[in-house]
Amino acid sequence: MIDVASLTKTYASPGGPVTVLRDLSLRVAAGESVAIVGPSGSGKTTLLNLLGALDQPSSGSIAIGGVPLAGLDPAAAARFRNRSIGFIFQLHYLLPQCTVLENVLVPRLAGGWEESAADTRARAESLLEQVGLRDRLAHLPWQLSGGEQLRVAIARALINRPKLILADEPTGSLDPATGERIAELLLRTHAGADAALVVVTHNPGLARRMQRTYRLEAGRLLA
Ligand SMILES: Nc1ncnc2c1ncn2[C@@H]1O[C@H](COP(=O)(O)OP(=O)(O)O)[C@@H](O)[C@H]1O
Numbered sequence: 541m542i543d544v545a546s547l548t549k550t551y552a553s554p555g556g557p558v559t560v561l562r563d564l565s566l567r568v569a570a571g572e573s574v575a576i577v578g579p580s581g582s583g584k585t586t587l588l589n590l591l592g593a594l595d596q597p598s599s600g601s602i603a604i605g606g607v608p609l610a611g612l613d614p615a616a617a618a619r620f621r622n623r624s625i626g627f628i629f630q631l632h633y634l635l636p637q638c639t640v641l642e643n644v645l646v647p648r649l650a651g652g653w654e655e656s657a658a659d660t661r662a663r664a665e666s667l668l669e670q671v672g673l674r675d676r677l678a679h680l681p682w683q684l685s686g687g688e689q690l691r692v693a694i695a696r697a698l699i700n701r702p703k704l705i706l707a708d709e710p711t712g713s714l715d716p717a718t719g720e721r722i723a724e725l726l727l728r729t730h731a732g733a734d735a736a737l738v739v740v741t742h743n744p745g746l747a748r749r750m751q752r753t754y755r756l757e758a759g760r761l762l763a
């Protein structure tokens with residue numbers, strides 16, 4: 541599902557170029573779960589952004605589900621992201637003027653789906669039920685707790701049935717009990733959807749529950 545070879549990412553910065561990822565390689569099979577741990581600033585978010593086609597590498601190659609990302613122009617990259625990847629960001633980026641249900645439906649706006657609007661809506665409601673928000677459909681994001689906002693973001697990441705879920709520190713700002721529930725939920729949904737899951741986390745409990753854990757250090761992934 542993921543095939544990364546010799547990936548390097550260098551940012552230009554006022555103090556000169558900064559190389560964050562250095563000759564990094566990674567393979568993740570379909571349906572597999574992987575945790576990435578590492579200190580703050582080690583490049584975890586950079587790596588997820590590259591895997592999610594949100595940014596381009598300086599060198600090296602990334603293929604997702606056999607599709608080389610380098611071959612996609614911006615419009616194709618956007619379509620690919622929308623169809624194939626469920627991204628759970630560190631900041632959830634819920635639309636403040638939209639309800640919980642509408643936020644989950646945002647990734648469907650691109651259109652061109654086979655499914656009827658009624659079926660999509662029913663599925664959005666079912667996802668929200670799975671994340672424990674069945675009775676919050678009409679709430680606005682500011683009326684939710686941080687953990688509830690995260691759960692909306694998880695449901696939104698799953699609405700297009702992605703084959704790859706990328707989650708950036710999903711339990712970072714949560715109390716341990718809520719973090720545990722989110723860990724359960726991520727594992728259950730990824731298994732149910734038969735999607736590969738890559739989770740960046742500082743939470744050792746969450747990392748342990750993934751099939752493999754890598755540590756990002758000096759720009760490389762160590763097993
Ligand atoms: N757009 C950018 N321009 C320049 N430097 C960046 C940019 N994004 C991240 N960096 C730098 O790259 C390093 C890795 O950042 P990041 O991937 O966010 O780390 P992590 O998620 O592991 O905390 C940091 O030192 C950060 O300052």
Ligand SMILES: [Mg+2]
Pocket residue numbers: 584585586630708
């Ligand atoms: Mg980060």
